[in-house]
Amino acid sequence: MTKAQYREDEQRWSHLMTAAQGGNAKDYEQLLSELSTFISRYLRSRIGAHQSLDDWVQDILIAIHQGRHTYNPKRAIRPWLFAIIRHQTIDGMRRQSAYQKMIDQRVEQLACTENSDHTQMEEPLIEGYLFKALKQQHREALTLTKIIGLSSKEAAAALDISEVTLKVRVHRAIKQLKKLLEAEPYE
Numbered sequence: 001m002t003k004a005q006y007r008e009d010e011q012r013w014s015h016l017m018t019a020a021q022g023g024n025a026k027d028y029e030q031l032l033s034e035l036s037t038f039i040s041r042y043l044r045s046r047i048g049a050h051q052s053l054d055d056w057v058q059d060i061l062i063a064i065h066q067g068r069h070t071y072n073p074k075r076a077i078r079p080w081l082f083a084i085i086r087h088q089t090i091d092g093m094r095r096q097s098a099y100q101k102m103i104d105q106r107v108e109q110l111a112c113t114e115n116s117d118h119t120q121m122e123e124p125l126i127e128g129y130l131f132k133a134l135k136q137q138h139r140e141a142l143t144l145t146k147i148i149g150l151s152s153k154e155a156a157a158a159l160d161i162s163e164v165t166l167k168v169r170v171h172r173a174i175k176q177l178k179k180l181l182e183a184e185p186y187e
Contacts, residue, residue, distance in 0.1 A: 009038075010078060018073040032061055039085060047089075054152075054167075056092040063088050130180050138173035145170050 001009075013031060020028030040057050047053065063084050071080050131139060137159075144155035145166070156166040 009034075010076060013081075014073060014077045017068065017071050017077060021068060021071065021073070032064070035064065035081070036061060042085065043089065051146075052092060052096055056089055059092055060085055060088045130177060133180055134173050134176055138169050138176065141166050141169035142173040142177075146174075 013034065016027045016031035016034075020031055036057060039060050040053065043053055043056060064081070067084060071077065134142070140159060141155065144150045144158060145152065150158065152163050152166055152170075156163040159166065161169075
């Protein structure tokens with residue numbers, strides 16, 4: 001990015017945010033669209049193709065929306081924007097790490113308790129009642145994306161559905177699994 005492009009983006013985003021603060025919905029929509037693309041590229045260049053990247057972009061856009069009143073039009077927008085990006089990304093990484101630890105611990109616990117003779121470990125989320133409690137379409141979406149590791153685009157093509165539909169199914173499957181895990185009695 002050249003200095004001229006940098007300044008042009010800075011001025012345009014500042015103008016769009018100021019107009020949005022004044023109630024201009026069209027400028028606000030334009031700003032969020034541009035920032036979505038920018039944030040996604042920025043995070044991808046720093047973190048890579050992380051599985052939660054799209055979620056983090058959405059969290060950042062929500063934080064921008066919720067904090068738009070804190071932007072001071074007399075100051076540059078990038079420091080304000082990057083503070084939000086940094087905080088939301090760190091929070092997202094922390095949430096994912098804590099959630100993954102909880103799931104790993106629960107899966108390990110279920111693997112040990114589901115098979116009483118312990119001669120053969122089963123995969124409780126895939127073969128057990130938790131996974132079977134999900135709707136078939138949610139199991140398929142979760143299996144392709146989180147277990148097999150296909151991208152959203154690849155999994156959507158395999159299921160012959162839109163990428164948005166796939167993401168909704170994965171989200172609902174994870175939400176349902178979380179509810180099931182939280183309802184489980186801990187010994």
